Amino acid sequence: METASKPTEASVSINVSLLNSLMNLAGELVLCRNQLLQAINSDDRRLLETTGQHIDLVTSEIQEQIMRTRMQPMGCLFNKLSLLVGELAGEAGKQVGLSFAGEKVEMDKILMDAMEASMMQLIRNTVKYGIETPEIRKNRNKPNQAAMEISARHEAGHVVIDIVDDGIGIDPDAMVRRAVDKGLIVEQQGFEVAAEAEKTHLLFLPGLFDEGEETGEFCRFAGLDTVKTDLEKVGGVVDVNTHPDRGTQVRIKLPLTLSIIPSQIVRLGEERFAVPQVNLNELLRIPADQVKHMIETVGGAEVIRLRGELLPVIDLAGALGIERSFVHPADGQRYPERRLSIADRRSKNHSIPESTYEGMERREETDRRRHPDSALNIAVVSTGKIKYGLVVDAMNDSEEIVVKSLGKHLKGCRGFAGATIMGDGKVALILDVASIGEMAALRTCNKTEAVVEDKTTHLEKNAGSQSYLFFSNSRKDRLAVPLDTVARIEKVDAEAIETVGGSRVLTYRGGSLPLIALEDAICIDPLPEKDHYQVICFNVDGREVGLLAAPPVDAADVAVELDTRTLKQSGVMGSAVLMDQTTLILDIQQVVKNARPEFFHEE
The missing domain is CATH 2.40.50.180 (CheA-289, Domain 4)
Known part of the structure; x- marks a missing residue:
């Protein structure tokens, strides 16, 4: 399959009115600086508080305006796609009527550049393999000119892009047969996959398409596993809905920006981590005396029953290879954790004659089995179809953080999407929810082969x-x-x-x-x-x-x-x-x- 090269651009178009707004805000910031210096010199506490509030407002407006400088209309990308479709249709002798919707929808240019290669790959495969020639379309009682629409819209802090065509499509049962033939799933699993959504999800399995394959209906989706991987790296998801002889819809969902994101700050020992709020569902706190009853171990995996649903639980310390520790309520000192699993809890009637901790006194009145600090903190997170509970030591405040990329020496570290600098100058790593889920699955079930999702029995x-x-x-x-x-x-x-x-x-x-x-x-x-x-x-x-x-x-x-x-x-x-x-x-x-x-x- 041919792949589109990723363009690199060193310039961006900015409206003059936006520049004027930034100049005005720069003037406001200078005034705030002068007020702050005056308040410090005069030791005027009331003026300090007023100036602090003014600085907060001005910096928020500057942040909003600077973010807009990187927002580009989708029409910039649509123009490139229009040229690509015309070129490919002419080479293949096909007639394609291309239409757009949402050209004025804005998106962070960094994200737009990151998804451009994936969009090019999808469009290329659609025109070359997913749309019939005029002769074949005529025999199928279709108009000679194929219809393709590319649309974009804002939806709950995301940009949703749809690529729809009325071409060949694929029979979902054919996907199952091909996955079985390729050995990606066993025959019995293939028979038990019932829902069409489950069958189309097979298109994302690596190895479903042969390298260099140039004929057949499945070429339409060659490289889809790579597209999915690339989009997930920038917080995106991709879904496919296809029907034989009726066409295909590919939907891409991406965040508006990756520069400044709202996040939940969590603590593990002395370290802080950021969980992007786009991945955060809810926060749970389980009292210490209820942990043993609410956390179960099934099939080697720890789960919690949440509103009738079994939710996998992952210990963040174990996933990242960090030694767990706890602060003892009696002396306030930190000691290594002895529990082998999250659910390990002794009953209230159990006692230990002597502590195994060097330097720690024998247990007296204070027992951390009943102490509020021993409660279990769980952040319920999700990405795509993955959902699990992440066990951390403590929950801090929610903050808007500035995303910084990891250095070259940390690029190979799994589990992290980037880093940010906190208000005290210390660095907090941003958690990659999808990567942590994969890491935990590999460690707990390393003997289990990857199988198709959601088989209905x-x-x-x-x-x-x-x-x-x-x-x-x-x-x-x-x-x-x-x-x-x-x-x-x-x-x-x-x-x-x-x-x-x-x-x-x-x-x-x-x-x-x-x-x-x-x-x-x-x-x-x-x-x-x-x-x-x-x-x-x-x-x-x-x-x-x-x-x-x-x-x-x-x-x-x-x-x-x-x-x-x-x-x-x-x-x-x-x-x-x-x-x-x-x-x-x-x-x-x-x-x-x-x-x-x-x-x-x-x-």
Whole structure:
């Protein structure tokens, strides 16, 4: 695929009236300086307060006017796109009627330059591969001239750009088939992807298109994964809506500016970090004595139940590799944190005879399990379809910060989008919400392959009750499988389980029954050693397979509202709150395929 080169411009057009306004404000600033010097020399406190208020107003107006100097109308970019469409249409022998809307919508020139290459790539692919020749359009009862519209508008502090055409489009089912053929998703997952929005999301999977591919309907979306990555770097998102023979809509959403942004300042130990408010949903504070009950560990991941929704929780210190610490309420000193996870809390009846901290006195009246400073602070953040809770030590005020780019030596650091200088002269790093989510996912589920988002299973389609078999793999994890998939359940001695060729087997009914431990198939705590195990037997593709489980095993009829986003991974359909406990619903066929892929390659 051809890519557009990113233009570099060293000049910008500014209206003379804007320059006049800046000159007037510069004069106001000089007056404020003189008033401030007079107030200091005369030690007039009232005059100092009045002058401070005046300076605040003037600097806010200067900030607003200077921001406008970098705001450019979208018409500047539209003119370039118009020339590109005319050139490409002439080379391909196609007729394209191009129209624009929102030419006067203004956007930060830095962002406009950052998205220009992506826009060029999308337009190039649309004209070359997404629009039919006049002959083909005539045969399909379409006008000889294709229609393309590029529009821009302001929406809630963002600029929304739509690229709409009435060209070929793509059958969403064809995307699923191609993703399966490329090995990006397994065939069963492809069958279970039902919603069109989920199918079009496959277009963003890396590897869906072959390098140098020049024919076929999918060339229309070649390089879309790169476009998505580039836009996310500047806080943007991209969505695609396509229909066969009806055309395609590509929507890009970008912030108005990246220079000065409102942010929530959070604290981790002695360090401060900024969370852009565009990514901030809400702030939570959980009292210390409720943390153990509100934070659950499921499938190796910590989650919080928020208004009926399971929300993943990420410890910012762990994500950034910072040693956690706490201030002890008894002496006000900072000590290293001993808890291994967020949910680790001892009960109020538990006591420690002697402190393990050097120099710390034995616990007396003050216990940080009940102290207000031990409350858990969580910032609920989101970007695109990712949403999670970020655990920090403290929440400070909201501030408008000036974004500074990181130096060359810090460009490789993940988790940060930039830096800012605080009022006291110290530096605070700006958190990259998307990058932190990816870092946490890689660390907690590094054995899990990337799979397609939001697969809709038969569990969601059944609104009534279903029979499930419930079992455990460890004390923390509760799992379930549909009861109609279970062949039988056997209780076996641990001594009867053999390991042959690196795989567990059980001599059973005159033959060998292959056994699978869940930790070999999904991201989950290992099965503890026991004298006896439960073996749940399944028939998978004509082969009998046993799944090791810890007793007890129970069955019940329950109604399931499946969450296919929060705890989903390869081998796990999703999670649900069943009988007041978070439960992972397993996809047995995928579990077997993850643990014993050779079963599916044998003839």
